[in-house]
Amino acid sequence: KQEVTQIPAALSVPEGENLVLNCSFTDSAIYNLQWFRQDPGKGLTSLLLIQSSQREQTSGRLNASLDKSSGRSTLYIAASQPGDSATYLCAVQGGSEKLVFGKGMKLTVNP
Amino acid sequence: SQTIHQWPATLVQPVGSPLSLECTVEGTSNPNLYWYRQAAGRGLQLLFYSVGIGQISSEVPQNLSASRPQDRQFILSSKKLLLSDSGFYLCAWSVLSGRAGEQFFGPGTRLTVL
Numbered sequence: 001k002q003e004v005t006q007i008p009a010a011l012s013v014p015e016g017e018n019l020v021l022n023c024s025f026t027d028s029a030i031y032n033l034q035w036f037r038q039d040p041g042k043g044l045t046s047l048l049l050i051q052s053s054q055r056e057q058t059s060g061r062l063n064a065s066l067d068k069s070s071g072r073s074t075l076y077i078a079a080s081q082p083g084d085s086a087t088y089l090c091a092v093q094g095g096s097e098k099l100v101f102g103k104g105m106k107l108t109v110n111p
Numbered sequence: 112s113q114t115i116h117q118w119p120a121t122l123v124q125p126v127g128s129p130l131s132l133e134c135t136v137e138g139t140s141n142p143n144l145y146w147y148r149q150a151a152g153r154g155l156q157l158l159f160y161s162v163g164i165g166q167i168s169s170e171v172p173q174n175l176s177a178s179r180p181q182d183r184q185f186i187l188s189s190k191k192l193l194l195s196d197s198g199f200y201l202c203a204w205s206v207l208s209g210r211a212g213e214q215f216f217g218p219g220t221r222l223t224v225l
Contacts (some may be wrong), residue, residue, distance in 0.1 A: 014168075032212045043201055051212075063173070084208040093212050097143060097162070097205075098170065101155040 002027045002094055006102035015082060015111050020076040023090035023102055028068050034099065035075050036089045043064050044089065048075070080109045113138035114215040117202050123223045130189040132220050134202030142204040144185040145214065146177055150198040155160065161185060189197045192205075 004027045013019060013066040019033045023033070032051050048064040050073065055067040061078040077084055087106045091099040114137045124130060136142055146158040157170045159177035167177050174193060178186045185202060202217040 049213040103154040
């Protein structure tokens with residue numbers, strides 16, 4: 001059974017820091033890995049999708065890497081801003097249609 | 112561009128009452144559709160998914176059901192709500208080609224069962 005872990009559960013940082021968000025998964029037989037952002041009371045916004053054959057994806061200040069063999073992904077946020085404050089979730093998709101989610105990491109960027 | 116709608120946005124229902132949540136997608140054809148529930152402290156849980164009209168797969172046995180009467184419409188229902196059905200219900204869609212597998216989520220429905 002696939003399990004996805006995000007540690008720590010919460011992070012508070014001053015504005016301007018470069019951040020590293022971690023995600024680990026137990027079964028390396030994945031189809032893809034997706035990073036999402038969720039603002040309070042809102043739905044999920046897709047940030048980056050990494051296919052299993054890829055090692056990283058970039059979008060603006062965000063960069064996600066995937067090491068499938070070790071069961072790890074990292075989301076880098078450069079030059080963090082207060083607007084980056086949200087909960088970040090990673091999810092992996094195996095052979096089925098099912099996405100398995102981590103419980104998320106709540107990020108607070110203080111001005 | 113593609114858009115996904117969910118309604119209602121919030122709902123307060125008594126225990127034992129029926130439920131109907133609706134999700135529609137615009138701007139794409141033959142999407143895969145998903146219902147998730149997000150409960151406090153438990154993360155996101157896939158409830159149902161559908162790869163076509165009338166085709167529903169259930170991930171978690173419970174008193175909820177799903178239907179897909181049209182290509183871009185997905186409905187979550189219950190005949191009698193339980194307290195444990197409270198949560199944030201999210202609909203999502205994906206396509207099979209191009210950026211295959213990427214899931215896009217709707218704004219959600221906050222359900223409180225009293």
